[in-house]
Amino acid sequence: MKQLFALVFAGIVGGLITLGGYSLLAPQPTLPVTQDNTYAQAVRNVNVSPAMANAPFDFKEAAAKSMPAVVHISSKIAQPTSNRQDPFRFFFGDSYGGGQPQGGTGSGVFYSSDGYIVTNNHVVANADEVEVTLYDNRTYTAKVIGTEEKSDLAVIKIEGNDFPTLDFSNSDEAEIGEWVLAVGNPFDLTSTVTAGIVSAKGRSINLLGGGKAIESFIQTDAAVNPGNSGGALVDAEGRLLGINTAIATRTGVFSGYSFAIPVNLVRRIADDIIEYGSFQRAYLGVEISELDGDYARELGLPITQGVVIEKLVEGGSAKMSGLLPKDVIVGVNGREIKSVPELQEIIGQAKAGDIMDVAVNRNGEELSLPVRLKPE
Incomplete structure (x- = not known):
């Protein structure tokens, strides 16, 4: 009898051991998971696009805004004067010939929707004929409203309305290192856009002869070449920041340094020329x-x-x-x-x-x- 009891007890103990081992080794049932909201929010942030920096990923929007507002300008002078000392001749695509009509090309920017265009004085100075070609290839004869030689600015006008214009940036707030675009017609290649950064501000290069000249250029490394003169310098949002005017070069083509008149000064002079015919300084x-x-x-x-x-x-x-x-x-x-x-x-x-x-x-x-x- 005792032997039978011992066998039964041993069987019970063995069964318990077997059951315990199975419990340890068997797969555990899936339990409901309570999601930690704080953790979930952090995970979602991993795939959120970062906040936009000062420079966009590309300049497609800025270029699309600015190109229609920039025009091609062709000027003719019936009796040219000597250009031997002309510091701007590298901006003109046509050669100068003694006794022949003098021609030049450049760029301009619509200042207002009723046809006022701002450009450089040296693009239209002494011109007998000024022709403007728009982004959509429409062609107009322009009238010179007024010029300001000491800042190298001029305002011309074509007849019509609803022309495309740009918003104005604040050139006083432009910062060195920010992205800019130069829009113009270099070498008669219409509607050309180049990119660079603001390299310096308040730059004088003694281009306008000193004295009463106003030279406080925005310097950039955006490529500017003959034909860009009078075109737009725009910021990364497509707003007008300046008027491209000159390059520092030993070859006559872009060498890494270009200069634009700040738009705050442009506006002051252009408004006077439109209202009075000249700059009231x-x-x-x-x-x-x-x-x-x-x-x-x-x-x-x-x-x-x-x-x-x-x-x-x-x-x-x-x-x-x-x-x-x-x-x-x-x-x-x-x-x-x-x-x-x-x-x-x-x-x-x-x-x-x-x-x-x-x-x-x-x-x-x-x-x-x-x-x-x-x-x-």
Whole structure:
């Protein structure tokens, strides 16, 4: 009897051991999974497109906006003058011949939908005939409304309405390194778009002869060649940022440096030409030079950037407002001034009668003076 009980007990124990082993080795039933919302959100973010940077992935939209607003300009002069000293001749596609009608080609940008077009003065200067060809190949005869030689700008007009225009950017806020497009007609290749970045601002290249010239170019490395002159420099959103004007080159073709007139200055001059036929310029009434390290040491100043007033014009705005020779202009209306081109640009954008808050360093101390600008 005892032997039978022992056998039964051993069987029970063995069965329990077998059952336990099976439980450990058998597949576990699938249980409901509770999703962690925080984790799920993080996973979804992996496949979300990143926020758009300042530069788009490509420039298709900007190009599509800008090309219809840029025109081809052909000008003819019946009796050409000597062009031996003409710094702009590399922008014209046709050769100059003595005694023959002088021809040139360039670009322009619609300034308003009723046919006003802004371009460079050197594209249409002294022209007897100006012909404009639109993006869709329509051709018009244009009238020169007015020119401003000291900034190399001109406004021409064709008859009609509903012409395509561009929104305006704010060239004061343009930043070095941002993407830009140059749109124009290089070598008579119509509607050509090239890309680059803003390489520098407030650049003077002594192109317009100094003196009363306004040179504060936006420098870019977008390819600009003969025929681009007067065309559009646009930002990555397709807004007008400047008017392409010149290239620095030893060969006559693009070598990596091109220059555009900032659109804020373009608008100021173009508006006057359209309203009055000429630029109604305001003047500070000073002769100036640029401060550098050597000049700063000579003047005993703790700064090395700014614009030194060398001479005051009798009866001019600066003298009447209390500015003095050897004052160093370091700001205007809250904008920092480091160079002569920057000062020329901001004064060029102002109107006669405007009151400018001029910050100067006088003998090492900074003070601010209100200056009411007078016309020339």
